[in-house]
Structures are given as structure tokens and as C-alpha cells.
Amino acid sequence: MIQLVSFYIFASIVIVAAAMVIFARNPVHSVLWLIVAFFNAAGLMVLIGAEFIAMLLVIVYVGAVAVLFLFVVMMLDIDFAELRAGFIKNVPLGLLLAIVLVAELVLGIGAYQAGAVKLGTPEAGVATVSTTVPNIEAIGALLYSKYVFLFETAGLILLVAMVGAIVLTHRRSHGTRGQSISSQVQRRPQDATRNVNQPVGQGIEL
Amino acid sequence: MTSFFQSLGMSYEAAWFTATIAGILLIALPLMLAVAMIIYAERKLWAAFALRRGPNVVGPFGLLQSFADGLKVFLQETIIPSASNRGLFLIAPIITFTVALMAWAVIPFADGVVLSNINVGLLYILAISSLGVYGVVIAGWASNSKYPFYSAMRAAAQMISYEVSIGFILICVVLWAGTFNVGGIVEGQRSHIFGFINAYAFNPLLFPIAVMFLISSMAETARAPFDLTEAESELVAGYQTEYSSMAFALFWLGEYANVLLMCALNVILFWGGYLPPVDWAPLYAVPGIIWFFAKILLMFFIFAWVKATVPRYRYDQLMRLGWKVFLPISLFWVFLVSGYLMFTGHFA
Numbered sequence: 031m032i033q034l035v036s037f038y039i040f041a042s043i044v045i046v047a048a049a050m051v052i053f054a055r056n057p058v059h060s061v062l063w064l065i066v067a068f069f070n071a072a073g074l075m076v077l078i079g080a081e082f083i084a085m086l087l088v089i090v091y092v093g094a095v096a097v098l099f100l101f102v103v104m105m106l107d108i109d110f111a112e113l114r115a116g117f118i119k120n121v122p123l124g125l126l127l128a129i130v131l132v133a134e135l136v137l138g139i140g141a142y143q144a145g146a147v148k149l150g151t152p153e154a155g156v157a158t159v160s161t162t163v164p165n166i167e168a169i170g171a172l173l174y175s176k177y178v179f180l181f182e183t184a185g186l187i188l189l190v191a192m193v194g195a196i197v198l199t200h201r202r203s204h205g206t207r208g209q210s211i212s213s214q215v216q217r218r219p220q221d222a223t224r225n226v227n228q229p230v231g232q233g234i235e236l
Numbered sequence: 237m238t239s240f241f242q243s244l245g246m247s248y249e250a251a252w253f254t255a256t257i258a259g260i261l262l263i264a265l266p267l268m269l270a271v272a273m274i275i276y277a278e279r280k281l282w283a284a285f286a287l288r289r290g291p292n293v294v295g296p297f298g299l300l301q302s303f304a305d306g307l308k309v310f311l312q313e314t315i316i317p318s319a320s321n322r323g324l325f326l327i328a329p330i331i332t333f334t335v336a337l338m339a340w341a342v343i344p345f346a347d348g349v350v351l352s353n354i355n356v357g358l359l360y361i362l363a364i365s366s367l368g369v370y371g372v373v374i375a376g377w378a379s380n381s382k383y384p385f386y387s388a389m390r391a392a393a394q395m396i397s398y399e400v401s402i403g404f405i406l407i408c409v410v411l412w413a414g415t416f417n418v419g420g421i422v423e424g425q426r427s428h429i430f431g432f433i434n435a436y437a438f439n440p441l442l443f444p445i446a447v448m449f450l451i452s453s454m455a456e457t458a459r460a461p462f463d464l465t466e467a468e469s470e471l472v473a474g475y476q477t478e479y480s481s482m483a484f485a486l487f488w489l490g491e492y493a494n495v496l497l498m499c500a501l502n503v504i505l506f507w508g509g510y511l512p513p514v515d516w517a518p519l520y521a522v523p524g525i526i527w528f529f530a531k532i533l534l535m536f537f538i539f540a541w542v543k544a545t546v547p548r549y550r551y552d553q554l555m556r557l558g559w560k561v562f563l564p565i566s567l568f569w570v571f572l573v574s575g576y577l578m579f580t581g582h583f584a
Contacts, residue, residue, distance in 0.1 A: 031249060032249060032253070058324075058377060059324075062324070062374070065370070081354060081355065081356050082356055082359070085356045085359035085360055085362075085363050086359070088363035088364075088366070088367070089359065089362055089363045089366055092363070092366065092367060093362075093363060093366025093367065093369075093399070094366070094396065094399075097366075097369060097370075097373070097392055097396060100370075100373060100392070101373075101389070101392055104373070104377050104385075104388075164355040164356075165355065165356070166355065166356065166416060209552075209553075211556075
């Protein structure tokens with residue numbers, strides 16, 4: 031009962047929020063609706079017992095990706111008249127995209143109704159996961175044994191992407207003065223100050 | 237609690253539902269009271285550090301000061317700036333406040349006393365605390381005013397930066413405990429050192445990251461040395477500048493509920509949670525919840541101490557500490573801890 035009710039609540043909010051992402055005039059509102067959609071999708075994941083995936087969805091997408099989206103979008107200076115003017119120009123491209131998406135959807139549903147694809151080798155099949163062990167352990171056992179090379183390749187690709195991004199944007203700036211914390215910490219009073227016992231009434235040269 | 241409601245003649249589902257609602261109220265309402273008292277305690281502490289008296293007029297020893305403040309704020313007019321984004325402007329403090337309460341669902345107050353004992357408890361806390369930034373960011377943007385907006389930008393960058401190293405620190409603890417379950421992490425600390433000290437913090441391998449976690453949690457809650465988001469000398473009052481009345485109070489309550497949560501997390505991850513400090517039978521006569529609250533208050537004292545004594549960081553120093561110091565060290569520590577555990581056959 032409660033599963034059914036929560037499924038319908040989560041699912042309908044996901045759909046409404048996803049629609050609002052497109053229909054919202056203001057890009058910031060779009061991003062916020064996107065966050066609502068992510069969050070409720072995580073709720074759906076919890077319902078099918080994939081609590082680890084649900085938490086990752088919230089941490090990665092809501093906690094990091096969407097914040098960066100919001101970061102960029104908030105700083106946009108939006109001119110709504112210009113947005114509407116661009117609409118006519120982009121209609122053919124939009125229509126093309128829509129046709130491709132509908133075709134894919136039809137294909138996908140057709141393939142689904144033809145039956146599931148058998149994954150893995152015929153003799154071994156896909157490793158089945160028992161429902162008694164926690165999610166994380168099950169995923170870890172698969173990820174670090176059977177799919178370890180795929181996993182490490184994914185890590186390597188991400189590393190290369192990260193290094194690439196840093197190389198592309200990093201500029202060594204000349205002429206700027208930075209703070210050298212270690213030299214500040216190592217500096218002692220005797221390096222910078224001097225005690226002078228000067229007789230009264232005489233000047234001093236430093 | 238579910239079985240108690242079942243004994244009243246409810247069906248299992250209805251009993252579970254009632255028990256959960258009751259549990260939420262049992263956590264949220266005392267938490268609000270605790271927040272009010274902790275604000276009073278902190279003001280008294282700051283006053284003591286500055287050789288002042290602090291609040292001492294309302295009620296005995298000024299104990300009712302926070303309630304008087306609450307009443308004052310409640311009676312004020314809610315001002316919504318005409319150029320602001322009305323809906324988001326009002327939602328922002330509600331998000332901050334709600335998110336600050338949500339994470340308490342997985343905090344164990346004593347052995348088995350937890351609203352929701354889930355396997356991915358620690359990840360849940362991480363997920364919820366990553367939501368906290370939205371209240372601030374939305375408030376800053378919806379105010380349509382430049383200082384709140386600067387503050388929102390700072391808050392977003394700061395929280396993301398420190399969440400990275402917090403994530404790695406949590407991994408070290410999880411590796412040692414072997415579980416993401418919060419209660420399991422507390423139980424993992426039972427007689428951890430020399431067979432009788434109940435805390436990870438006394439483990440020489442884990443002590444450095446316990447200190448790092450304490451500092452990161454101050455940065456994550458935008459507290460004292462890292463309160464760049466509301467640096468009054470630069471940003472008026474940061475993201476709260478345009479807020480008044482109850483909306484402002486919700487930010488305030490949410491902020492302190494977050495601070496309490498971070499204190500509780502410090503206690504749970506490194507200082508043995510609801511366990512007594514040493515594994516000695518007579519100490520177990522004191523209920524776990526008392527130990528837990530005592531440790532939280534001690535941790536909160538450290539937070540207040542730091543806020544009263546340490547000057548504010550500059551923004552580039554804050555970023556340097558997060559990315560150039562904490563991130564490499566915590567990353568290295570993941571290697572170190574997992575290597576040590578592998579080498580000693582902890583997982584076997």
C-alpha cells in the first residue's frame with residue numbers, strides 16, 4: 031500500500047518536474063526543477079531497493095552537478111525577448127531532435143516487448159546478486175572482481191579528462207604576487223625586528 | 237516503537253506510520269529546543285571569552301533570552317523586496333531549515349535508538365549535507381541584490397570544496413569500521429584502542445583525520461574562521477541581508493541545527509558516539525544518550541571556543557586550505573589506511 035502510494039507520488043513528481051524543466055521561462059527555475067526531478071528519481075531508486083544508487087544520485091547529481099549548473103546559470107544575463115526571437119531560428123533543429131527521440135523511443139519499446147537481451151556468456155550468464163547482502167557489498171563484489179578492468183578504465187578516462195581540463199585552463203600568470211605561507215610561518219622576530227638601546231635625545235638611523 | 241503502537245490494536249502499517257511520525261516529532265521538537273538553548277549557551281561562552289556578562293536579563297541567568305528573541309522575530313513584518321523572486325525567496329529559508337533537520341533521521345542517540353537504521357546511513361548524511369548549499373544559493377540569487385549574491389557564490393564554492401575532503405575522511409572511517417551504517421561505525425569503536433578505549437580518535441592513524449574533519453566541519457557549516465559567506469565587513473550580512481522576521485529566524489535555526497549535526501557527526505565518527513569513553517562496566521550504567529549529548533556539548537564548546545578566538549580567513553586562504561592541503565592529505569590517508577588494513581589482514 032505505502033509502496034504504491036509513494037511510487038505514484040515520486041513518479042508523478044518526476045514527470046511534472048521534468049516537464050517544468052522544459053516549460054520554465056527562467057533557466058534558474060529550470061535547474062531547480064531538474065533538482066526536484068533528480069531527488070524524486072532517487073526516491074524511486076529507494077523503492078526498488080537500490081539505496082546505494084539512490085544516495086549516489088543525490089550526492090553526485092544534486093550535490094555536485096546541479097550546483098555547478100546553478101552556478102553557471104545564475105550568472106547568465108538573460109534577455110527574454112532575445113530568447114523568443116531565437117525560437118523560430120531553432121525550430122528545424124528542435125523538430126529533428128524530437129523526431130530522433132520519438133524514433134528511439136518507439137525502437138526501445140519495440141525491443142523491450144521483443145524480450146530482454148541475454149547478457150554475458152551463455153555458460154556463465156550475468157552474475158546474479160542475492161538480495162540478502164547490502165547493496166554496497168553486492169556492487170563492490172561485482173565491481174572489483176568481474177568488472178575491475180572496466181572500472182579502472184572509467185577511472186583512467188576521468189583522470190585524463192581532469193588533467194585535460196586543467197591543462198586547457200591553467201595559465202601561469204606573471205607579475206602577480208602570491209602569498210608564500212611557508213616563508214611567513216618560518217619568519218622569526220629577529221629576522222624582521224631589531225632592539226636598539228638608544229640614549230635619550232639622540233636620533234637613530236635605520 | 238512500532239510494536240508499542242501495534243499493541244494498541246493498530247495494523248502493522250498504521251503502527252509503523254504512527255511510530256515514524258512520532259519519532260520525527262520526538263527528534264525535531266527537542267532539537268528546536270536544543271538549538272534555542274545552544275544559542276544562549278554560545279552567547280554566554282563568547283561573553284565569557286570576552287570578559288562580558290552575556291545575556292542575563294530575560295529569565296533566571298538570561299535562560300529565556302533565545303525565546304524572547306524568537307518572539308520578537310515572530311512579531312516582526314516579513315519584508316519581501318519588490319525586485320526579488322518571490323517564490324524562491326520564501327522557499328530558501330524553508331529548504332535550509334528542513335535540510336538541517338533531515339539528516340538527524342539516521343543519527344543513533346543510544347544503542348538501537350535511531351529513527352531509520354539504514355545501511356547507507358553515512359552516505360545519506362553526505363547526500364543531505366550536500367543539499368544544504370541550495371538554501372544559501374537560492375536565497376542569494378532570489379534576493380536580487382549584489383551582496384547576497386556574492387555570498388551565495390562563495391558558499392557554493394566553499395561547501396563543494398570541503399565536501400571533497402570530507403568524503404575522503406569518511407572513507408577512511410568506513411574502511412576501518414567496515415560499514416556505512418552509522419550505528420555500525422559507533423559499534424566498531426567499542427574497545428578500539430588497547431582493548432578498552434571507545435574512540436577512533438585515539439588511533440594514531442585516525443587522529444590526524446579526526447582533526448581535519450573537525451576543521452572541515454567548521455568550514456562546511458560556514459562557521460567562525462571560515463564564515464566568509466556572512467563576513468559582515470565585506471558582505472553586510474551575506475545571503476541573509478534581505479531577510480527579516482521568521483524567514484531570517486529559519487536561517488538562524490537551520491544554521492545552528494547544522495552546527496549541532498556536525499558536532500554529532502564528529503562524535504559519532506571519531507569519539508565513540510553513545511559509548512562511554514572507556515569500556516568499563518560501571519560507566520554503562522549511565523544511559524548512552526547522556527554520553528552522546530555530553531560529547532556533543534563538548535564538541536560544541538570547541539566550536540564556540542574557535543569562533544570566539546580565531547580571526548577570519550581570507551577567501552583565497554580558505555580555498556588553499558581546502559584544495560591544496562586537505563585534499564592531498566585526505567587522499568593520501570585513504571591510501572595509508574587501506575594499505576595498513578590490507579597489510580594487517582583486517583579484512584580477512
